[in-house]
Amino acid sequence: MSSFKDLFDQYSWKELKEEICSKSENDVIAALNNRKPSLDDFKALVSPAASAFLEDIAQLSQKLTRQRFGDSIQMFAPMYLSNECQNICTYCGFSLGNKIKRKTLLPSEIMQEAETITRLGFRHVLLVTGEANHTVAIDYFKEALKLLKGRFDNVSMEVQPLEEEEYRELIELGLHSVLVYQETYHQEDYKKHHPKGKKSNFYYRLDTPDRLGRAGIHKMGLGALIGLEDWRIDSFFVALHLQYLERTYWQTKYTISFPRLRPFSGGLEPKVAMSDRELVQLICAYRIFNQEVELSLSTRESEMFRNHAMKLGVTSMSAGSKTNPGGYSVDPQSLEQFEISDERTPQQIAEMIKNNGYQPVWKDWDLSLNHV
């Protein structure tokens, strides 16, 4: 059975850091001229040396994105089902130790939230929870998917890692994609940020995409939480993971997110800050490295940043997001997982996208495709 762990264990964080930091301008030029950029080219594209070529990088990224995806942006909304969580994650508002009111949506509340989200225009939804394995686990997810059947055209999930068999059951019920971010590929730091709960098992999380691939998921999402560790090295591991997964689970689609650590009540300051400039560099580096991968930009980022970055390689955006369970209608006042930054409504975002000459896409899947 194939596992990313075997490949991952061959790499050293320290050596990668040295390699990336020693990339020269010539390496960047070579990477930009390579029709099929390698992992080594990716190192050059995320290196400090690439900063001087940011405009070139952005232009190439835009060109490649338009060629593959056209002038369109897929719209989706997150729907938080629960903030119950037995993990301690130093950077997260839902962390076990945080004294917040815990809430898991009841079936009627799920329906009410879904109703509101569809009224906003969304046909693709992302279900999000913390990790509370006694209450919010496979049975709850199955129930939620059954409730939502026919309500949305496309349902994704961002919940705790599950077993391969559990993923199969959910896919059977219409689950289209699963996002599981490694947070950081730096093992020691991962332990520091996840001291308690099932999430503290680094390798179980690392092998989740393999379980998803074997279960035959349509699409999966990867990413590192930017701010925990050096983003250049973490992003390299995301690229490595992507390349491995594409070759192994070749019938699956992939999407990458690049969430920057956002403030929440009582939260952690980023250890390694990333500037807007560097985030643009990273988005474009992912695109140049892989022309087929979807890139997703959330409302964590500011209005101004999103207005521009949407043209540089991104293919999907959330809008009007609420990061608390029941946030759209059931309980708008409950505590958020993190503060969102772009507070415009979905319609305002759609207008902005159109004004940029792009088409907001609300539906890009059909339920009939789930049961072929």
Add this chain to the structure above:
Amino acid sequence: MSTLKIADKCFKSRLFTGTGKFGDHRIMQEALEVSGSELVTVALKRVESKEQDEQIINFLNADHINLLPNTSGVRNAKEAVFAAELAREALETNWIKLEIHPDPKYLMPDPVETLIATEELVKKGFVVMPYIHADPVLCKRLEEVGSAVVMPLGSPIGSNKGLKTIDFLEIIIDQSNVPVVVDAGIGSPSDASKAMEIGADAVLVNTAIAIANNPVEMARAFDLSVKAGRMAFEAGLGNNQSDELKAHASSPLTAFLDE
């Protein structure tokens, strides 16, 4: 240069050769010798009784050469499996180059029968090297059923037309987890070199060597070209830098970052 590993065997030479079309056994022997090839395919249908063929089989049994029987002549999976079993017995190897061409004119490989036969032969313990179209999806399907390598064609077999399928070969190489051996159509050393430069793990050349005016010299040329191509690939080819990047006077896409 790195060595190539297929199943349990390591190869220093990435040039695989064939034994067909040579006008003369002695010349074939000499050509294969100078080619440095360590994997030589021989059609099961050509293997004659032990006595008649002793010389060639003896030569091909030399330590540095591995025999790769092929199933040329079969038209479907059933015949291919039967031929492979005969070959295993006759030539004492569980390696098999799977060739199924129901069409005797262009000898186009049958993808459906090839997939079926590969799956069955893998279960029977063969090291299967299937000859196929440059079809990226088929390559992944073959990989999934346990194919040891994939052998996509560059152009029709025996045509010497070179890498007509290069765009598809690049996709195959990009996503393959098993070695990719470009088989068929390689007409000149530069074709072989090109295949190696784009990252193929090996090439199989037969006609271009066999029908050269001087097969021995041509074999030597292919040996060098395969080495050169591989060396270039491993060294990391520079790119065409005719439009080398210059600093942009204006930055329409990134100016917002300075606002």
